Amino acid sequence: MQLRRAGAGTALIDPVPFGGDLSPLAPALADAEWVLHAANQDLPCLAEAGLVPGKLFDTELAGRLAGLPRVGLGPMVEQLLGLSLEKGHGAADWSRRPLPEDWLVYAALDVEVLVELRDVLTRMLAEQGKLEWALQEFEAVRTAPPPAPRAEPWRRTSGIHRIRKPAALAIVRALWEARDALAAERDIAPGRVLPDSAIIDAAANPPASPQALAAMPVFRGRAQRRLTSYWWAAIEKARRLDPAELPAASTPGDGPPPVSRWVDRDPAAAARLAAARAALSRIGSEHNVPVENLLLPDLLRRLCWSPPEDGDVAGYLRRGGAREWQIELLTDVLTQALAARP
Structure with missing residues (x-):
């Protein structure tokens, strides 16, 4: 977690040694306006850590309302402040410990100019007559309830549109659940345990044996070969299901049709x-x-x-x-x- 306050500089806080509980910081941050970029991506995680803002400014959302053509943090900083942010570690595995020094610098620079960016955006929005719009949007993001848990989150697997038959969908579900459990145990993103593409491949072309599974792309990699029996057990579990236990080919939505x-x-x-x-x-x-x-x-x-x-x-x-x-x-x-x- 990166914190920056005028007169105090930048601080980086690793939540891992604290068991993910950063609530002792809450009193120090209670009266401050939080300046975040794409706040809806960060606020759920911060809330889990015990941190909830009392006031919010979202620079990405402000950029959208101001009509900027590109609202990524880097392009906005370059356009409005004339600075270039360091690139290179955005897709890194941040569960790694200890974090390398250059990664820490990269993280610190992410918040280095957010306050200055906020000030420029505030002036732009005021000049355009949209500042009140933005304040209402920020408050809506700040007070938004957490999303309801999905009934069948495995159906969000990328590429699942290729899978039609219930038996194949059962394999997707079993591998997704096995991956999710392993990711939680290791405290890393599920996609780093097994990519969606591998799950879909195994469901679309079900292997006949553990050896056949280990010969498939991704599964034949060194890291995955050590988990062959784990993934095979998930596939076998799906195959043993009774027809009544198989997932439906599709689920009815609660909204209008396509x-x-x-x-x-x-x-x-x-x-x-x-x-x-x-x-x-x-x-x-x-x-x-x-x-x-x-x-x-x-x-x-x-x-x-x-x-x-x-x-x-x-x-x-x-x-x-x-x-x-x-x-x-x-x-x-x-x-x-x-x-x-x-």
């Missing part, structure tokens, strides 16, 4: 969505804000698929988590879009 099917299933909904998207695209261009930051795409789809019967678009947006600036900006145009006909 947009590609709307024209056939509900032409009126398709017309509403087309009109709404056109309106948001126009407003996004007028204000130089990405459309996805004007309104969550999922909320827009739900609104167009099942408009509120009472016509209260503002209330629908508010219940869906839209911020007040979004409601004020979009209610009228979305109300008009919902009147569109095929």
Whole structure:
């Protein structure tokens, strides 16, 4: 964890020796504004460590609202501050201990200019009349509840669209669960234990024996060969399942169907969505804000698929988590879009 405060310099704190509990730091940080880049990626982990901000500034989100073409930390620092951040260790295995000196320098530089970047972005947003928008967005990120656990997280395996049969999906599930357990035991990212591509390959082309498994790409590597019996046990477990225990080929979603099917299933909904998207695209261009930051795409789809019967678009947006600036900006145009006909 990197901390920087004016007058105090930069501090790097390793949570591992503290068992992941950094709550003793909370009183010292309670009154400070936290400046983070892409805060929604960091806040869940920080909350698990006992740290929750009382005030937040997200430089990535600010860059989006300010209309910057690239909102990665490096490009933003280069464009707005004229500095270049050191590159090279972003994809490194940060579970390694001890961390090399150059990695520590890299981590420290990540927060070196965040406060200066915040100051520039604040001025830009104020000049564009978007500072209040940004403050509402930051507060929404800060107070967002943790996402509900997925019922079947293994279905997020990259490439799973290639797997259709329940028996093959059972292998994906078994290998995913075995990998997840091993990753938790080793305290490393699951993808570093076994990549998704290897799981999908084993499910799409099920090996007939441990030897056949060990001959497959990835599994024949030195590190994986030591785990052949472990992975084979997971595959065998999947194969022994009764038909009733196999996963379904697909799971019903709780939202609208894929947009590609709307024209056939509900032409009126398709017309509403087309009109709404056109309106948001126009407003996004007028204000130089990405459309996805004007309104969550999922909320827009739900609104167009099942408009509120009472016509209260503002209330629908508010219940869906839209911020007040979004409601004020979009209610009228979305109300008009919902009147569109095929």
